[in-house]
Amino acid sequence: MKQRAVSAQVRWERHTQRPLFVLAALFAVAYAVPIVRPDTSDRVEWWCETVEWGVWGAFALDYVIRLLLAERRREFVRSHWLDLCAVVLPMIQPMRLLRLVATLLLVGQRARMASQIRLTTYVGGAVIGLLMFGSLAVLSVERDAPGGNIDTLDDAVWWSFTTMTTVGYGDHAPTTGLGRVLAVGLMLSGIALLGVVTANIAAWFIARFEKDDAEERRQTAAIAELAEEVRLLRAEVSALKSVAVEGVPEQRR
Structure with a gap:
């Protein structure tokens, strides 16, 4: 059971990593357009705002699904508290500008899994x-x-x-x-x-x-082993020479 739960969470993270990076790039474009072009129309600004919160909703949904797939949910929340803060804080109206920093945090957390x-x-x-x-x-x-x-x-x-x-x-x-x-x-x-x-x-x-x-x-x-083998071979050769020298007088007799 534990292995199945862990595998499901890992599979989800692997399958959603690239789509979330693409959504983060889309968020960047939607965030940049009203700032770079302050004279843009209200309709374009509305669409950019919609895209920003749509991407934000995708990140929030991803966090909820990962939480549901985790076997030990309290441990997941404790170990991913930065993700939780990044999801919750920008939803508070005075802290909406934090969604910029929070998006970077969420993308960075997912990038660490690569x-x-x-x-x-x-x-x-x-x-x-x-x-x-x-x-x-x-x-x-x-x-x-x-x-x-x-x-x-x-x-x-x-x-x-x-x-x-x-x-x-x-x-x-x-x-x-x-x-x-x-x-x-x-x-x-x-x-x-x-x-x-x-x-x-x-x-x-x-x-x-x-x-x-x-x-x-x-x-x-390896060199030490070869040197030891050479030393042993020299000792054997010396022993054989000694035996051969001692055997010559006996043959002459």
Whole structure:
């Protein structure tokens, strides 16, 4: 029973991983259009809003199904509490802007289930996603803020890049509280991604060195074994020579 439940959950996660990534890309487009084109029509904005909440509903449904397929549901909730917060918090009206960050969290959680061989792809995707979402989010918050200096998409992308890399030139900076919260999130995300990249590069070098050391130890052991065999052969040859030398006088007698 346990094996069947676990298998059902794993199969669901494998089958829905790619469709959810496609929905996340669709969410990104729907989120970006009203920000990049603030003069767009009300109908287009309505459709974008509908797509955003439709995608959000798909992520929420995915969480509920995974919860129902899990055998130990309390343990699932405890181990996936970040997913639960990402699903619930943006549904509260004052926190609707958090759906941007929450979508990244949900996509990141599902990406972790992929093979480690694809780690570089997911890290690169996370960097691009954070840059894009961070730029759009800060632009939507800061563009109409009094005294704000992030007025265009170019300024927002530049600010996101310098913030993620923790360079912070200071030529562009958020002035609103929500903009500063986004800045903190980008800085922490940039540090985390840098840590992931650094750790995996270090792990690759360590694995490489360990492989080389293992091969060197194997070759050393083989050489030692051959040297021991050569020593034994020399001892046998010396013994045979001694016997042969001792046997010559007896034959002459």
